[in-house]
Amino acid sequence: MRYLRNTLAAGILSIATFTAQAESLGFEGGGSASLTGIVPQSMAPYAAKEDVDLQVVLGQSLTKSVMKVAAGRLDLAVAPPPAITAMKAGAGPYKGSPEQAKKLSGNLRALFGFSASAIHAIVWADSGIESWKDLRGKRVFIGPPAGSAAGQSAGLIEQASGGLVAGTDYEGIKLPWGAALQGFQDGQFDVYMGFYPIGSQALNELSLQRPIRILSVNDEVIKSPGWTEFQRQQVTGLATIPANTYSGQANADQAITTGTTLMMVVTNAKLNDDTAYKLTKAFWNNIDAMKQANALMKQVDPSQPFTGVNVPLHPGAARYYQEQGIEIPADLM
Structure with a gap:
């Protein structure tokens, strides 16, 4: 499963300096502007100090990356819970080969979890859309054709709006992430459900081009059983976008409450225990330095290392947490 590379393959970002003694691991993540890409990039230099060379490949479809890890064709991936x-059930993106997905899901082990992107429900400030109920009859980008985002967006909208359903009450548009942002700017849809770290420069630039409004989920919804069930089903957390985060936001005087995606770093059960230990140590022992280097990492909470984790911990990762005196939930052992 592990492999050595003396040269960089096209499209691969090698952050760590390769040495003859270093163990080289492939690590796939998402977009470079999201924490699904920022976490592996930030982790790589510190893994190198533990003699583990991470070959980071970004811009991947994470549902496919997870399958590659489970099959032993990739060492590490950022994974949406x-x-x-879906993999355990042979459903969703894995319904084409359900039995294989179910079988391979048992090979996955986690190193840690983290809170990733806040779900930004964005409309143009002059669109006339000021509440979730105003989405009725509108065209709404909810996420890419594959992956978990579309379900998370649709679930959040249903709860926040009091029951609006994609395909019935509004048109749910599915496009790749890059095409979606451009499509919103070109007026192809009315609402852009953007998944970004809080304070994203890309969203700040968008708001400066033309004023935006970000919809907030009210406290009554957050306290409801429906919201609790939505969080359980879609494995989401809660995020607050502070007031005045984006320069061109029309309602910047108020803090925005919304959902946030949870992610984890997974590997194969066959990964060497010492390597899993080194990787977990490299991340958490250097989290403060990573936050100083990239402010978007500030929402990663070291007091919640098992956020979103829904596969057993790798024994090497578990050893690190035990040494730190961190209690591990029984279902993750």
Whole structure:
């Protein structure tokens, strides 16, 4: 499963300096502007100090990356917990080969979890859309054709709006992430459900081009059983976008409450225990330095290392947490 590379393959970002003694591991993540890409990039230099060379490949479809890890064709990946749930059930993106997905899901082990992107429900400030109920009859980008985002967006909208359903009450548009942002700017749809770290420069630039409004989920919804069930089913957390985060936001005087995606770093059960230990140690022992280097990492909470984790911990990762005196939930052992 592990492999050595003396040269960089096209499209691969090698952050760590390769040495003859270093163990080289492939690590796939998402977009470079999201924490699904920022976490592996930030982790790589510190893994190198533990003699583990991470070959980071970004811009991947994480549901596919997870399958590659489970099959032993990739060492590490950032994984959306809902994808693991779907894999165990042979559903969603894995319905084409359900039995294989179910079988391979048992090979996955986690190193840690983290809170990733806040779900930004964005409309143009002059669109006339000021509440979730105003989405009725509108065209709404909810996420890419594959992956977990569309379900998370649709679920959040249903709860926040009091029951609006994609395909019935509004048109749910599915496009790749890059095409979606451009499509929103070109007026192809009315609402852009953007998944970004809080304070994303890309969203700040968008708001400066033309004023935006970000819809907030009210406290009554957050306290409801429906919201609790939505969080359980879609494996989401809660995020607050502070007031005045984006320069061109029309309602910047108020803090925005919304959902946030949860992610984890997974590997194969066959990964060497010492390597899993080194990787977990490299991440958490250097989390403060990573936050100083990239402010978007600030929402990663070291007091919650098992956020979103829904597969057993790798024994090497478990050893690190035990040494730190961190209690591990029984279902993750």
